[in-house]
Amino acid sequence: MLTLKNIPLSAWLGLIVTGLFVFAAVFAPLVAPFPNAEIVGDVWEPMSAAHWLGTDNLGRDLLSRMIFGARTTILIAALATALSFTLGSILGFTAAVIGGWFDQTMSRGVDLLMAIPTLIFALVVLSVLPGNIVTLILVMGILDSTRVYRLARAVAVDINVMDYVEAAKLRGEGRGWIIFREILPNALSPLVAELGLRFIFAVLFLSALSFLGLGVQPPEADWGGMVKENKEGIVFGIPAALIPAAAIAVLAISVNLVADWILNRTTDLKGGRGNG
């Protein structure tokens, strides 16, 4: 069973760091020493007691911007991941249960979407869609749901031929029951293990879009956008742009550590590799 002692060191590290980021994101207005968009000093001040991480390209407190940026980054990435999971797994399960032409149409459609690199297709679509956060979440979520669909369908096809599903069908349960009461609980552990990886992908994808100037628009800022704002300073030896970039990396690595541990645990439950 899951006891605190059984959690390996790397997973502890991941859990604590991820927890810190989420805490900062949720309580941003309370934790941040300065408001998000207030100019409090000179341009690109070095680190000091008043401004722990220095100031940014307009003289705003970088630490406060980072904390508010955590909020935007994590919120958008989480919503996009939630959308891609709901959409991908429901469509994947349905395709596996119904089969036939529905399965064929959906699967070939997903093949087609995956034949274009995600970033390129996102750029194509964003060139005509209005630039706001809702569009961003929809585009990220729908494009990413193709990956979830493939996994969910593969898992559900296996479960669909199990005796208990057969039994449920024979007693006359509807498709909704089969999908949500029979397949979903049994497909949950591989999906949860995938969740962390998809979330990291969403964070990196959002950051890349914002870095290219096509994601979150100023004065709102996520970490990718902050790298863009401060990148001109790099050639003058001012490392302000490296801080949000490093934050993205640290968040991604710590979520990865947790996801790795969950993946190992779920393979354990199936009688797989014997590690904690």
Next chain:
Amino acid sequence: MASLLKLVAQRIALGLLLLLAVSVLIFVGTQILPGDVAQSILGQSATPQALANLREQLGLNDPAYVRYFHWLWGMLHGDMGTALSNGQDIATSLSGRLKNTLFLAFWAAIVSVPLAIILGLIAVRHKNGFVDKLISGLTLASISLPEFFIGYLLIYFVAVQMQWFPSVSTVYDSMSFLERMKAIALPAATLTLVVLAHMMRMTRAAILNVMQSAYIETAELKGLTPFEIIRRHAFPNAIAPIVNVVMLNLAYLVVGVVVVEVIFVYPGMGQYLVDHVAKRDVPVVQACGLIFAAVYIGLNIIADITAIVSNPRLRHPK
């Protein structure tokens, strides 16, 4: 032999069909909104008469499928239309940039592919040892690092602090080969670092998979030297998975190049695409998107064909 040719031809035909479907998707993707190109060129204050004239001129009154075939016909003949934002011919602006992008991706591939395979072999040689663990750790880190983190770290330390290479990779036609290489050193290094760890890890898995087969054990037991085992038994079976790994990562490189070009202000296709997405210049975005997708699909076809050619089992589908 005839069946092999047939399989290869089938694969290529399938790829072309996919590309056609992708072109429809890209075209439809830019028509989602009923928003009007004429309106976005002329702005909100345009008179209705001017709008109607421009619509007529751009052929916007035709139904969507007519415009699609017109666009596709043009693309196939190298006529990509003109950019909305500055009225320049897209094909002319693109050709130089495409060359630059391929130049950068080519050198990144030349460095990263052999390096990844050699490091992968070293990891197999020291399986579960310190080197192997180090490589796993680096892989975990490298899939989590955004491209711009690696890029700006290199700029900050190598270009600004040590001043070994320029921080901005400007290239122009009159540059000598050496100057050009110096300019792309940092972007190529960034791209290499982005794909290296992943490629290495997959190479390691592919070789391990082969080395653990029963026929390798048999070869060992009948007394072949390690070199002979690798030459006669392991290598021929490992080609297909390794080529697959390499192609997958080259395809990834095609996408990574977009961000890396923006970091280093490199005059390639990625930067051109990003600039024009921001300007909502649809014809340029369509053209660039189609070219990127074509390169991506092309690399995947090459991977499949290599797998068919190098693996006799795939030549006789059941």
